[in-house]
Amino acid sequence: MQEIFDYIDAHAQEYIGRLQALCRQPSIAAQGVGMAETAAMVQQMLTDVGATARLIPTDGYPVVYGELPGRGPRTLLLYNHYDVQPPEPLALWTHEPFGAEIADGRIWARGVADNKGNLVARLCAVDAWRQVRGELPLTLKFVFEGEEEIGSPHLGAFAEAHHTLFQADGCIWESGYKDLQGRLQVSLGCKGITYVELRARGANRDLHSSNAAIVPNPVWRLVWALQTLKTPDERIAIDGFYDDVRGPSPRDRELLAAWDFPAEAFRQSLEIPAFLRDATDEQVKEDLLFQPTCNICGIQAGYTGEGSKTVLPNYAFCKLDFRLVPDQRNERVLALLREHLDRHGFSDIEVVDLHGEDPARTDPDHPLVQAVVRAAQVVYAAPPQLLPSMAGTGPMYHLCQRWGIGAVGSGVGHADSRNHAPDENIFVDDFIQGIKHMAQVFQEFAAS
Amino acid sequence: MQEIFDYIDAHAQEYIGRLQALCRQPSIAAQGVGMAETAAMVQQMLTDVGATARLIPTDGYPVVYGELPGRGPRTLLLYNHYDVQPPEPLALWTHEPFGAEIADGRIWARGVADNKGNLVARLCAVDAWRQVRGELPLTLKFVFEGEEEIGSPHLGAFAEAHHTLFQADGCIWESGYKDLQGRLQVSLGCKGITYVELRARGANRDLHSSNAAIVPNPVWRLVWALQTLKTPDERIAIDGFYDDVRGPSPRDRELLAAWDFPAEAFRQSLEIPAFLRDATDEQVKEDLLFQPTCNICGIQAGYTGEGSKTVLPNYAFCKLDFRLVPDQRNERVLALLREHLDRHGFSDIEVVDLHGEDPARTDPDHPLVQAVVRAAQVVYAAPPQLLPSMAGTGPMYHLCQRWGIGAVGSGVGHADSRNHAPDENIFVDDFIQGIKHMAQVFQEFAAS
Numbered sequence: 001m002q003e004i005f006d007y008i009d010a011h012a013q014e015y016i017g018r019l020q021a022l023c024r025q026p027s028i029a030a031q032g033v034g035m036a037e038t039a040a041m042v043q044q045m046l047t048d049v050g051a052t053a054r055l056i057p058t059d060g061y062p063v064v065y066g067e068l069p070g071r072g073p074r075t076l077l078l079y080n081h082y083d084v085q086p087p088e089p090l091a092l093w094t095h096e097p098f099g100a101e102i103a104d105g106r107i108w109a110r111g112v113a114d115n116k117g118n119l120v121a122r123l124c125a126v127d128a129w130r131q132v133r134g135e136l137p138l139t140l141k142f143v144f145e146g147e148e149e150i151g152s153p154h155l156g157a158f159a160e161a162h163h164t165l166f167q168a169d170g171c172i173w174e175s176g177y178k179d180l181q182g183r184l185q186v187s188l189g190c191k192g193i194t195y196v197e198l199r200a201r202g203a204n205r206d207l208h209s210s211n212a213a214i215v216p217n218p219v220w221r222l223v224w225a226l227q228t229l230k231t232p233d234e235r236i237a238i239d240g241f242y243d244d245v246r247g248p249s250p251r252d253r254e255l256l257a258a259w260d261f262p263a264e265a266f267r268q269s270l271e272i273p274a275f276l277r278d279a280t281d282e283q284v285k286e287d288l289l290f291q292p293t294c295n296i297c298g299i300q301a302g303y304t305g306e307g308s309k310t311v312l313p314n315y316a317f318c319k320l321d322f323r324l325v326p327d328q329r330n331e332r333v334l335a336l337l338r339e340h341l342d343r344h345g346f347s348d349i350e351v352v353d354l355h356g357e358d359p360a361r362t363d364p365d366h367p368l369v370q371a372v373v374r375a376a377q378v379v380y381a382a383p384p385q386l387l388p389s390m391a392g393t394g395p396m397y398h399l400c401q402r403w404g405i406g407a408v409g410s411g412v413g414h415a416d417s418r419n420h421a422p423d424e425n426i427f428v429d430d431f432i433q434g435i436k437h438m439a440q441v442f443q444e445f446a447a448s
Numbered sequence: 449m450q451e452i453f454d455y456i457d458a459h460a461q462e463y464i465g466r467l468q469a470l471c472r473q474p475s476i477a478a479q480g481v482g483m484a485e486t487a488a489m490v491q492q493m494l495t496d497v498g499a500t501a502r503l504i505p506t507d508g509y510p511v512v513y514g515e516l517p518g519r520g521p522r523t524l525l526l527y528n529h530y531d532v533q534p535p536e537p538l539a540l541w542t543h544e545p546f547g548a549e550i551a552d553g554r555i556w557a558r559g560v561a562d563n564k565g566n567l568v569a570r571l572c573a574v575d576a577w578r579q580v581r582g583e584l585p586l587t588l589k590f591v592f593e594g595e596e597e598i599g600s601p602h603l604g605a606f607a608e609a610h611h612t613l614f615q616a617d618g619c620i621w622e623s624g625y626k627d628l629q630g631r632l633q634v635s636l637g638c639k640g641i642t643y644v645e646l647r648a649r650g651a652n653r654d655l656h657s658s659n660a661a662i663v664p665n666p667v668w669r670l671v672w673a674l675q676t677l678k679t680p681d682e683r684i685a686i687d688g689f690y691d692d693v694r695g696p697s698p699r700d701r702e703l704l705a706a707w708d709f710p711a712e713a714f715r716q717s718l719e720i721p722a723f724l725r726d727a728t729d730e731q732v733k734e735d736l737l738f739q740p741t742c743n744i745c746g747i748q749a750g751y752t753g754e755g756s757k758t759v760l761p762n763y764a765f766c767k768l769d770f771r772l773v774p775d776q777r778n779e780r781v782l783a784l785l786r787e788h789l790d791r792h793g794f795s796d797i798e799v800v801d802l803h804g805e806d807p808a809r810t811d812p813d814h815p816l817v818q819a820v821v822r823a824a825q826v827v828y829a830a831p832p833q834l835l836p837s838m839a840g841t842g843p844m845y846h847l848c849q850r851w852g853i854g855a856v857g858s859g860v861g862h863a864d865s866r867n868h869a870p871d872e873n874i875f876v877d878d879f880i881q882g883i884k885h886m887a888q889v890f891q892e893f894a895a896s
Contacts, residue, residue, distance in 0.1 A: 151756065191658070195756040203718035208868075209769050210639065210839035212743035213735050214723045219744035219766075220678065227675040230668065232793070270651035275662045287662050295660035296667035297759050302746030303767060308599065308643040308802040310769050310841075311745050318667075319751060321657050321758050345680070354756040391658035393758075420656075 001378070001440055004132045008435050011128070015435060016107070016428060018045070019120040022082075023100035023109035029083035029150045035061045042082045042119070042144055049126040051142065056162060058154035061146030065165065068126065070136035072446045076368070077141045077168035079399060079407070080119040081148030084111030085420045092422035106425040113417035115174045117426045118434070119144060121412050122172070125438035137446035141166050143399065148174070151355045152395035159398045170368030170445065171400050172438070175390075176411030178430065180262060183382040184437075186372055187409035189361030189389035190396040191292075192324030194333045198222060199350040202314040206302070209310035219301040219316040225346040226318065229337075230294045234276050236322075238340040241292070244327045248290050251364055252388040259385055261285045289389045293323040319354070323393065330356030360396035361389055366406035367448040375440035376410075379433055410437070449826070449891060452580045453884050459576070460880050464555070466493070467568040467879060470530075471548035471557035477531035477598045483509045490530045490567070490592055497574040499590065504610060506602035509594030513613065516574065518584035520894045524816070525589045525616035527847060527855070528567040529596030532559030533868045540870035554873040561865035563622045565874045566882070567592060569860050570620070573886035585894035589614050591847065596622070599803045600843040607846045618816030618893065619848050620886070623838075624859030626878065628710060631830040632885075634820055635857035637809030637837035638844040639740075640772030642781040646670060647798040650762040654750070657758035667749040667764040673794040674766065677742055677785075682724050684742045684770075686788045692775045696738050699812050700836040707833055709733045737837045741771040767802075771841065778804030808844035809837055814854035815896040823888035824858075827881055858885070 008015070022045070027038035039055055039062050046053035046066040053066040064082065087097035087110045095101050095108035102108075107117070129136055143166050145155055159166075178184055200218035207215060230236050248256060263281035267274070275284050297320065302313030322333055334353060341349050362369060364386060376384035390409060400407040412434035418424045456463070470493070475486035487503055487510050494501035494514040501514040512530065535545035535558045543549050543556035550556075555565070577584055591614050593603055607614075626632055648666035655663060678684050696704060711729035715722070723732050745768065750761030770781055782801060789797050810817060812834060824832035838857060848855040860882035866872045 193758070195758070203720050205718070207718075208840065209741070209743045209745055210771060210841070211736075212741040212769075213737075213739040213771065213839065214727060214732050215718060216720060216724055217743055219747055220680075223671050223674045223744070224680045226671045232668075232672045270653070270655075270663060272651050272664060276664060279662065284662050288659075289661075291661040293657070293660040295657045295665055295758075295760060296671070296750065297657055297757060298750030298752040298761065299667055299764070300748055300752040302744065304746040304748040304765075308767065308769070309745060310641070310643070310743075312743060313746065316747070317752075319756065321660075321756070323658060323661065391661060392656065393658070 001443060004128050004439050005436050007132045008124070008128045008432060008439070012432050015120070015124040016431065018124065019107065019112070019117060019431060020100035022116045022120055023107070023112050024098055026098050027083050027111070027146070028086050029061060029147050030086050035083065035146055038082050039064055039146060045123055046142060049123050050130055051140070056158065058158050060154040063146070063158050064142070064144040066142035068136060068140040070138045070140065072138045074138040074446050075141060075168040076138055076442070076445055077143065077166055077171040077405060078122050079171055080115055080122070080144045080174050081146065082116070082119065082144050083146045083149050084114070084116070085149050089422065094423055102428060105429065106427050107431065108423060108425045110424055113413040113424050113426045114419040115411070117413070117431055118174060118411040121431055121434040122438050124435045125442065128435065129439050129442060137442060141168055148394070155395045156398040159402065163403055167403060168405055170366065171405050171407040172441065173396060173407045173409035174394065174411070175413065176409045177413030177415065177417060179385065180415045181260070181382065184376050184380055184384040184410065185387055186369070186376065186384050187387040187390045188364055188369060190359060190394040191389065191392065192328060192330055192357045192359035192397065193355060193393040194322040194324060194330045195355035196320050196334070196337065197317055197352040197354055198225065198320060199317045199352060200225070200315070200348065204314065206314050207312040209312045212312045215312060217312055219313055221346070221348060222301070222316040222318060225341060225344070225349045226296070228340070228344045236292065236294045238336050240336050241333065244329065244332070245292060246326045248286060248388065255364060255386050255388050256285050259285055259387060288391045289387065290325055292325050292328060293321070295321050297321055324359045326359045326361045329358050357393050357395060358397035360401035360407065362406040362408060364388065368406050368408050368445055371444035371448050372408050372410050372441055375437055375444045378440050379437040449888055452576050452887050455580045456572070456576045456880060456883050456887070463572040463883060464876060464879065466572065467555065467560070467565060468548035470564045470568055471555070471560050472546055474546050475531050475559070475594070476534050477509060477595050478534050483531065483594055486530050487512055487594060493571055494590060497571050498578055499588070504606065506606050508602045511594070511606050512590070512592040514590035516584065516588040518586045518588065520586050522586040522894050523589060523616040524586055524890070524893055525591065525614055525619040525853060526570050527619055528563055528570070528592045528622050529594065530567065530592050531594045531597050532564070533562070533597050537870065542871055550876060553877065554875050555879065556871060556873045558872055561861040561872050561874050562867040563859070565861070565879055566622060566859040569879055569882040570886050572883045573890065576883065577887055577890060584890060586890060589616055596842070603843045604846040607850065611851055615851060616853055618814065619853050619855040620889065621844060621855045621857040622842065622859070623861065624857045625861030625863065625865060627833065628863045629708070629830065632824050632828050632832040632858065633835055634817070634824065634832050635835040635838045636812055636817060637774070638807060638842040639837060639840065640776060640778055640805045640807035640845065641803060641841040642770040642772060642778045643803035644768050644782070644785065645765055645800040645802055646673065646768060647765045647800065648673070648763070648796065652762065654762050655760040657760045660760045663760060665760055667761055669794070669796060670749070670764045670766060673789060673792070673797045674744070676788070676792045684740065686784050688784050689781065692777065692780070693740060694774045696734060696836065703812060703834050703836050704733050707733055707835060736839045737835065738773055740773050740776060741769070743769050745769055772807045774807045774809045777806050805841050805843060806845035808849035808855065810854040810856060812836065816854050816856050816893055819889055819892035819896050820856050820858050823885055823892045826888050827885040
């Protein structure tokens with residue numbers, strides 16, 4: 001592999017230039033900015049590294065789908081997204097969001113960590129391999145979607161319609177990063193999500209609050225409904241909610257024990273007296289990856305300005321997200337929530353389904369996991385850390401788990417990459433190392 | 449009295465002109481608009497009807513204080529306010545807020561019902577009496593404050609400092625109106641109020657909601673704290689909250705039974721299935737005037753825009769108003785609330801005191817009440833309705849009850865006067881009738 005690594009080092013400037021070019025092309029799915037241009041650009045980049053590539057329409061932005069046949073029997077799927085988060089608030093950036101400036105050893109740009117750096121690194125790994133050795137040792141398939149940052153609303157339908165296309169022996173998931181100690185984090189799953197809005201209505205108009213003695217207040221209805229969902233000991237009180245929670249296996253517990261999560265430093269950085277349930281540093285790791293959640297993302301009703309306006313509001317709503325763990329399912333949680341509210345006397349509370357994903361998890365002993373770890377041991381100085389799951393959510397169930405494809409997250413971000421925030425960045429060196437790591441993954445997985 | 453009534457009719461245009469002049473002078477306490485000009489104008493109007501008048505400074509806008517000695521031993525205090533609510537939202541007015549236009553038999557202006565119409569009608573009654581008969585049959589005192597619409601923050605201190613000035617045998621309170629059937633509503637009290645903001649804090653910044661598995665969410669803290677304050681059966685669960693609630697006396701129950709409140713029409717106009725506690729039309733009247741409340745005026749936290757942003761907020765607050773009934777006290781309710789939160793494990797919830805008033809109530813058999821009712825029987829076609837209290841709040845405790853002065857609400861508004869709302873108005877005929885009523889009150893109270 002040294003020849004390939006040398007080639008990558010020799011062509012580092014060119015590869016960095018490819019990443020800069022993609023980062024300078026805005027692709028903000030939420031705002032509809034630059035999506036067609038970026039899809040075409042990514043299709044061209046696939047073609048440039050020898051893949052056949054085409055745009056597959058969805059009811060939203062197209063999926064850029066590519067294939068590159070290789071020598072061996074293995075097939076590896078690469079899942080990425082070409083859309084990025086909106087750059088706002090612009091005033092908080094110290095670098096141009098779409099400038100892809102290099103400073104202090106980092107490339108600064110919206111989407112460079114999430115997830116254009118990973119997308120380009122993977123293509124550069126293909127390029128380097130082909131330039132040095134010709135044919136790849138395994139077949140590659142590429143699914144680059146354009147709607148990950150808006151919740152992948154059409155990826156499930158895409159997967160249903162085209163699942164025969166992207167079947168593979170494993171999938172490299174979109175993201176990954178180094179922790180503060182510089183250790184690559186390799187993750188083996190995603191939590192699912194059920195995101196709803198709860199809405200409560202009262203009279204047909206706001207009233208003077210003196211009427212609160214006789215007229216129902218929908219804010220109280222919402223508060224009373226919410227408090228039936230979760231008790232102050234953080235137990236989610238929806239009947240049946242925990243029925244499908246699998247919990248960590250003995251193998252998961254090994255991984256958790258080996259995971260060096262900086263719990264105390266994180267707690268101090270947040271300035272909170274304790275984690276939930278007064279969790280120990282060991283327990284925090286398990287909670288973060290294996291506890292489902294019921295979280296109030298937002299709530300609003302009535303008068304919220306300065307001082308004391310006396311009003312009886314006629315409308316209240318809140319936004320709730322449940323993070324789901326295997327084997328919970330979004331559809332079932334939605335149904336349980338509705339049943340729970342009805343059973344507790346809150347049939348008047350409307351539940352609006354805003355977004356849902358099912359959780360997914362890959363066996364730590366899957367051949368691709370082993371390949372990614374072995375490759376990391378070759379490329380990186382520090383040993384990688386294997387996480388049974390991410391704490392976050394992605395469309396891994398629909399694209400991979402549903403079809404029995406094991407998925408592994410690995411990428412070029414780091415602990416201060418500021419995904420979704422101003423001054424998103426990656427280290428230039430991490431980008432180059434990520435290219436080498438991916439080339440090594442091709443080698444390891446083909447040989448496994 | 450017929451001579452005086454005839455004089456009033458003969459000078460109706462002049463009296464209407466005085467009201468229009470005062471309405472055309474903006475006096476928005478919340479925005480500091482026109483306050484000094486209006487205070488000077490009201491002082492001059494008092495002087496014009498023969499009173500001695502002066503401005504008494506407070507830590508806010510001055511009180512216009514006046515005296516007019518009369519023949520008999522009785523002294524009557526007239527409480528009004530010269531400030532008005534802001535006219536916003538301007539786009540919803542079909543008349544100029546400070547135009548005082550006369551159309552469709554009504555005068556349209558911000559403050560014409562609340563409370564310049566009452567203030568001017570009372571002065572016109574003084575004028576008519578003096579023009580026709582000379583000296584009044586009783587001594588009048590006038591307290592016209594400039595901060596009622598912002599919660600009378602300095603009237604308590606004014607009353608403490610100047611209580612020897614305004615002592616009287618009774619007080620005509622600022623407001624009153626006719627119901628839909630044209631019957632004058634005469635009210636004998638105000639509820640008190642405790643207005644607070646509750647604040648909950650979490651980490652030192654908002655976080656990605658995947659952290660909800662381990663990091664406390666202040667919105668949940670607020671929800672759990674709130675639900676300890678009131679149960680879904682509308683029982684306020686703060687220990688000791690009801691201890692000082694006096695409840696209706698047999699005499700109050702007589703008044704309630706005689707009060708023809710259009711409960712069913714009100715319910716239908718609000719499009720609600722039922723009043724709280726499934727109250728009957730009879731019970732609704734008692735609840736409205738005798739139940740204390742715990743009302744959420746507003747609540748806010750986290751993301752409340754379109755769609756599904758996944759965030760763990762680090763701050764949540766709500767605004768609560770408690771309407772108090774005799775003999776509850778604002779200071780005690782504040783203390784009970786703090787104790788309750790502490791006892792229930794919510795010492796972390798901050799309570800910010802935004803406004804407070806104590807409740808007040810006048811004996812239905814007070815001589816002034818009888819005088820107002822008798823005067824109404826003379827002047828108005830329909831018999832008046834005597835209400836044991838208003839459902840709303842005013843500074844009646846500090847100005848009157850505290851000093852043993854019985855206060856009675858009576859005025860020139862009507863059921864569609866739109867106080868605090870666009871197109872505030874009174875009927876011209878009601879204004880003229882109100883002048884006559886007040887002249888008759890002078891007569892009746894002097895003779896009692």
